[in-house]
Amino acid sequence: MTTVKEQQVIQEQFKERMNQDELLNCMRCGFCLPTCPTYIESGLKEAHSPRGRIALMKAVVDGIIEPDEEVERSLELCLGCRACEPVCPSGVKYGHLLEEARDIINQNKKHSLPVKMVRNAVLNGLFPHQNRMQMVTGLLGFYQRSGMQTLTRKTGMMKLFPDHLATMEKVLPQVPTMKKMKNRPEFLEALGPQTKRVAFFKGCLMDTMFLESNDATMKLLQLAGCEIVIPPDQACCGALHGHSGEKDAGKELAKRNIQAFEDLEVDFIITNAGGCGAFLIDYDHLLKDDPDWKERAKAFVSKIKDISEILYELDFHKKNHLELPEQVITYQDSCHLRNVMKTASAPRALLQAIKGIEYREMKDADRCCGSAGIYNIVESEMSMQILDYKMIQTKATLATTVVTANPGCLLQMKLGIEREGLTDKMRGVHIVDLLLEAVGQEK
Template sequence: MTTVQEKQKIQQAFKERMDEDELLNCMRCGFCLPSCPTYIESGFKESHSPRGRIALMKAVVDGVIEPDEEVERTLDLCLGCRACEPVCPSGVNYGHLLEEARDIINQNKKHSLPARIVRKTVFEGLFPHPDRMRMVTNLLGIYQRSGLQKAVHTTGVMKLFPESMATMERVLPQVPKLKEMKERPTSLSSIGEVRKKVAFFSGCLMDTMFLETNKATTKLLQLAGCDIVIPETQTCCGALHGHSGEKDAAKGLAKRNIEAFEANGVDYIITNAGGCGAFLVDYDHLLKDDPDWQDRALRFKNKIKDISSILVELEFHKKPLTVPPQRITYQDSCHLRNVQRTFVEPRLLLQSVEGADYVEMKQADHCCGSAGIYNIVESDMSMKILDHKMENVEDTRATTIITSNPGCLLQMKLGIEREDLSDKMRAIHIVDFLLEAVD
């Protein structure tokens, strides 16, 4: 329960920190409504739409309403997919408004003790520290390899957990051993003629739980003619912090990453996770009020490029690429499409693979319901969105669903498991699929 004093502090902070020009940019035209998953799944509830949430933010700024639990709830229910931004005729930066509002609320209210412990553990104790991420991931690997996971399934212990969590546990990838996670190269040479020098943003979850996908990414870059630098001092991108009202922590991580990459003299900084890439290209906005970092953040931003974009630039799609006959479809990463505006390149690559019958999915640009940890903290809404997504997947009659973000990948695997389609369909990251086509 938010106290009267907390509401007053939140309201004052809204007046001081919210960008009123950006709030006024919204013309209330409603172009965003068909693109908003929570608006659709809530039965067209106006307060769960982008323009409804902007109206609530403006009302708090103007003192028309209090920043009560209902306001906080509607902001929390937003996926942050930013599908409203490309269709907005006024170009409203909704994602920036949402993150600022969440940060204001988080910084000016007192969380329960369990919530404070969880937030401190996750945001301060885990994600900013690569060594700790590797240790925690290694515990998962021990659970998988020791036979404990099989025993848990046999005894039915997972039935005590919510259905979505129990299913998610079954679709987690087989994680590498600790030694493999630690023995990561800091540079790799091109295979053949050098065409570009790039740095690779390895991420936190990507470089632990999805290490094989990172390896596939660097292999493709080498084959495309890239010398690769992998800075050891890079850290978590800060997306989870920024989306969860921990903006100061996100700024700290941004500065660490800028420092890690800026001295390498590379043409591009390559990402393979849509969510990370979208937050990295927003570093200039994140640090806009810090004159010592503004220009550095902008230079960093201008070098960010998704793996699919550089592969197309280097004409990788013109190489011989072949897979066994299969029907494939593609699920967009919301942030890769809506923030980085990268959606043609993945499709061009996939359509160039011989043996792959590419079928465009209906509403492939709509969110799958993953949204970071949204499918854990807002499971009911996430599963409603996923159920509709799987209807569209099944309509394609594809045997392979391809994604470009780890959260989307796990969500699609979750959907396949929920629909009992594991013997007919698989989900795979685009770089893993392309490496199959090369091999």
Template sequence: MTKMQQAFKERMDEDELLNCMRCGFCLPSCPTYVESGYKESHSPRGRIALMKAVVDGIIEPDEDVERSLDLCLGCRACEPVCPSGVKYGHLLEEARDIIQQHKKHSVPVRALRKVVFDGVFPYQNRMRLLTNFLGIYQRSGLQAVAHKTGVMRLFPESLATMEKVLPKAPTMKDMKNRPTALPTLASKQKRVAFFTGCLMDTMFLETNNATLTLLQHAGCEIVIPPEQNCCGALHGHSGEKSKAKELAIKNIKAFENLDVDYIITNAGGCGAFLVDYDHLLKDDSDWSSRASAFQSKIKDISAILVELGFHKKHKLTLRPQRVTYQDSCHLRNVQGTFLQPRLLLQAVEGVDFFEMKDADRCCGSAGIYNITESEMSMQILDHKMEKVAESEATTIVTANPGCLLQMKLGIEREGLTGILRAVHIADFLMEALDITEADVETVMER
């Protein structure tokens, strides 16, 4: 038995593997199963069977097994429909981690993973620096030159198109001038902490500011611990579990003594990973109970706004437009938040809300999946854009940065820029909220 096989046998949860009854309820919900032409090895049931076969020593964890697991989006759409309640996402992450820890990467790949996972995402100052470089590229005219000279044609099509739809990067001054506490702008209802995220507080800074303003107007006193860091989702999904645990422990330390009712997130992927901290640290006697206490307070921005009746207490108005909603997979499938965003959108005057068919089907973003598995990602996105077209919407609202960029990518690929737009729900609600510019500036008060 190889070391990798032995690790599968020792580390995989065999009870969870046996919970899968092979009933097939998961099959229609799995995008890669459908898009691969109903290939069993690209379904949740098939992947679990492969994991079990490795654990039992029937097969080796070869390239075919790794390929099957790599092609999985990790959207976890299989979990809500599973009658046995199999935690497929936990099995997938454990298997990926085992493979990565025993795999011999080439020197370039090993160096790239070291830079990304160890050198960049754990350090917010480095995230700011990279975002600042992007801002210089965008504002200096270099981006315009790159487009005119055709330099971007040297890159894969999906990456070149993604470069076009990236948000305008904030300045270093704006990224550094972040609040650590904000007062409520209405009758106080809750005291909350805000999880800023790494990408959200750099590339998507405006969305974070919008989120904070909405919380203030909903009656929330806000604390924002500066010691927090990346949630660790990218690490956890990519076979870097030990690093994910380090990041989780740092976040728990940053939030656990704040005396707050909730910890608010505005990124579906981050929120889902934060909710799973209790599983991530379940074998750590020093941190398991503290992780459970932490994850019990996680709540998405849309959930708290509905809980506090924000959409009933404030006038929300926009120009007439047809709006549809694209679910963030992890917000829906892991956090169970899907009704609240729709209630908020339907409360906006001028909005004709239309429920898109298969709104709960993954858009193909899945973290960095649209980069590492571009062909499958674009295939899934093309089908998603077909459903968008059927909805006849002029605005797509979503609740996760990756989903937002993916939908913008779809709009650009379809040549619909200027006709159709994609927007984060926090930014959309800010557009609809009848407040003054002075109110918005209050976000930056310390």
């Protein structure tokens, strides 16, 4: 609960920092309403729509309302999926407004000691330090391989946790060993004639818990004729910080990444996680007020490209024989990959090029699955409502394989498959792992 003094400070910060031109750009037309999962799932409550949240922000700026718990709750419940942006006739950058508002509130309110400790441990003590990410993942690996996981499940200890967390434990990937996580490449040659020289943004979770998908990504790039540089001093993208009201920490991580990549003389910087890519491609906005970094940020952003885009542009699907055993495949968009990076057709084209499969488009494939970073943990009730709808559409395709392009989406869809009791009929897979499977390199 914010005090009166805190509310006054927050209100002043809203007046000083919020982009009033952007707030005024919203015409209140309502085109965003059908695209907003929280508006739909909340029973069409205006305060839980993009239009409604912008109205609340502007009301705080104008001094009409105070930034009380209801305003904060409305902003907290937003997924940040940014599905409202592509349909907005005025081109309102809602995501930028949301991040600024959350940062102002977070930086000017007192968190309880437990919340403060958890935020500090995760956002400052863990994600910015890859060696610590490896250590935590290593502990998870020990839990999986030592027999502790089997024992925990047999004794029913997971019943002590909320249902969605207990189910999530079941769908976590088998994580790599510490040796594999430590022994990472810094340079890979193209396989065949070289077409491009690229750098690879390996990420934090992607290069630990989802390391096999990173390896698949690099193998696909090599097969596409790309020489790959993987700078060892790159850092977490900062998305979790930016979305959680820790904008300054996000800026510091952005600077570390720009510095790590800017002298490599590469054609592109490749990402394979929609959430990371969307934050990376926004570095120019994040650092727009920093005279020492804004041009460097623009140069960095100009090279960001998703793995599916470069594979499609290099005709990977035409130059390589892609085939899989007979199966029905559907695709679940990563919100940030589609809405921010504007990548939707390339992954579909790659999947449809695979022989032996039937591709079926899912209804509302572009609607958020409810993962949204750590949203499915901190807002589990709304997240599960959104996931339930997504699983209705998934089952309607009769798909046996659900493809995603973001680690959070992948875990969320696997969670949905587990909750529906479909693990023997359906699987969730990252697009790079499926493409490598289709090209036969797993053999």
